[in-house]
Amino acid sequence: MTIPFPSDAWxxxxxxxxxxxxxxxxxxxxxxxxxxxxxxxxxxxxEPVTLYMDLxxxxxxDAHAMDDPAALAPAFRLAGPxxxxxxxxxxxxxxxxxMMTGQLKLTGNMAMVMKNVRAAKxxxxxxxxxxxxxxx
Amino acid sequence: MWYFSSPQIVHGEGxxxxxxxLTGERACVVTDATLKRLxxxxxxxxxxxxxxxxxLVIDSVEPDPSLKTVRAGAQQMLxxxxxxxxxxxxxxxxxxAKGMWILYERPDIDAAAINPIETLGLRGKARFVAIPTxxxxxxxxxxxxxLTDTDERRKLGLGSxxxxxxxxxxxxxxxxxxxxxxxxxxxxDALTHAVEGFTSTYASDFTDGLCLHAAKLVFANLPxxxxxxxxxSEHMHNAATLAGLGFGNSMAALAHGMxxxxxxxxxxxxxxxxxxxxxxxxxxxxxxxxxxxxELARALDLPAGDEEQAAxxxxxxxxxxxxxxxxxxxxxxxxxxxxxxEAELGLLVDNAMNDTQTIMATRIASDEELRELFRAAWEGxxxxx
Numbered sequence: 001m002t003i004p005f006p007s008d009a010w011x012x013x014x015x016x017x018x019x020x021x022x023x024x025x026x027x028x029x030x031x032x033x034x035x036x037x038x039x040x041x042x043x044x045x046x047e048p049v050t051l052y053m054d055l056x057x058x059x060x061x062d063a064h065a066m067d068d069p070a071a072l073a074p075a076f077r078l079a080g081p082x083x084x085x086x087x088x089x090x091x092x093x094x095x096x097x098x099m100m101t102g103q104l105k106l107t108g109n110m111a112m113v114m115k116n117v118r119a120a121k122x123x124x125x126x127x128x129x130x131x132x133x134x135x136x
Numbered sequence: 137m138w139y140f141s142s143p144q145i146v147h148g149e150g151x152x153x154x155x156x157x158l159t160g161e162r163a164c165v166v167t168d169a170t171l172k173r174l175x176x177x178x179x180x181x182x183x184x185x186x187x188x189x190x191x192l193v194i195d196s197v198e199p200d201p202s203l204k205t206v207r208a209g210a211q212q213m214l215x216x217x218x219x220x221x222x223x224x225x226x227x228x229x230x231x232x233a234k235g236m237w238i239l240y241e242r243p244d245i246d247a248a249a250i251n252p253i254e255t256l257g258l259r260g261k262a263r264f265v266a267i268p269t270x271x272x273x274x275x276x277x278x279x280x281x282x283l284t285d286t287d288e289r290r291k292l293g294l295g296s297x298x299x300x301x302x303x304x305x306x307x308x309x310x311x312x313x314x315x316x317x318x319x320x321x322x323x324x325d326a327l328t329h330a331v332e333g334f335t336s337t338y339a340s341d342f343t344d345g346l347c348l349h350a351a352k353l354v355f356a357n358l359p360x361x362x363x364x365x366x367x368x369s370e371h372m373h374n375a376a377t378l379a380g381l382g383f384g385n386s387m388a389a390l391a392h393g394m395x396x397x398x399x400x401x402x403x404x405x406x407x408x409x410x411x412x413x414x415x416x417x418x419x420x421x422x423x424x425x426x427x428x429x430x431e432l433a434r435a436l437d438l439p440a441g442d443e444e445q446a447a448x449x450x451x452x453x454x455x456x457x458x459x460x461x462x463x464x465x466x467x468x469x470x471x472x473x474x475x476x477x478e479a480e481l482g483l484l485v486d487n488a489m490n491d492t493q494t495i496m497a498t499r500i501a502s503d504e505e506l507r508e509l510f511r512a513a514w515e516g517x518x519x520x521x
Binding site for chain 2: 101
């Protein structure tokens, strides 16, 4: 069964996957910082959707879709068109290349990112494991 | 979508004279105390004279330059306001100068946060010239920057595509007096760049030829260059820049991740460290699939019936070359005791795991696999995981 992306159910499925991932636990043991994943419109997705994840030392403590993105001020924000998210999540586009070429825009404490690149890679690996129904 | 970045390269005998064509009011030369003592700084200052610029010299860059050194140099640049930054030295000096340049242009940025994701807007204040005085780093042709966080005992693989030098001056006269040990260390760094650049997950048609030719040049010329042959030395100087262009656009991989980690903890020279790990990482990666060792081995006239044979042939050829130029093949030979390794293994693994180059390998090592790789490299045994 596939889960619609982006949605509250999808980000909760990713939370379960991350918390079961020994590789993520290992790679992200020093990671501190919550995230907004902003999925911009495309295909049948007509409005931006913001998904929230609270990531802390290799575990995901909370995850949900945001009704009001202004309600929180997470440490990191990764944003891009839904078509780009699909390419990354289906391994057609390397996530680091997507960020380095501006196809996905990452903001936040870049020193934390540069010291924990493996955590970022494992985070995206988790995305690829969720059976997903994309709107594009 | 990807980019190919390159400086304008001035090469060959007399290339240093290109400095005389630079125009502006002020230039800052970044170097180290040894190059000042050897008179290479004087050659650069003389070459800059026709431009009539005021010159500030920063000669305090240490091996494995720290974030602190970079911040201090950037402050000197902010006070002096140069339009040109000229980096004269090996990888440590060039990387430190790139870091100073970025903080000079963008004082709001934390040196540890220099990254290839955000736009920096460089060249509003200054342009950058890199003049390598070793033959291996390739930093003159890359946008990579390796700095050391001395508090965390960790080398940070940083960089920004904007930090590619405007000019790289590849003048063989500047490496004529290079000591044999430094030629061997840095030459094997160039080989590691060529091999990892060719086999990295970011390799492309634009980088393959550069990496292959650089690898051929190193195998053909390093022993003679170490022995002092001038023609071989010039070929090695060119090979280093070619390999830099190659891996700078396709990224390095696991041997660099482990080498950075080792250097941050035990201060083993960079080239010696990455080359020591290269055979072990080839043995590890070939067991994961997706490698291109056959193609590389064929280009080097090595046995290449299949990936495994090609990897084994490469490993042997690399170790033969390392032996020929007197390099250590194991961590023990590099001066790390078993007790030291075990005491620092946790930090070595953590730092290697989160090195920016480690994730470019065709096979990503887990925590436990990295432990095994470090131990295999200490004992000198074949990697069988």
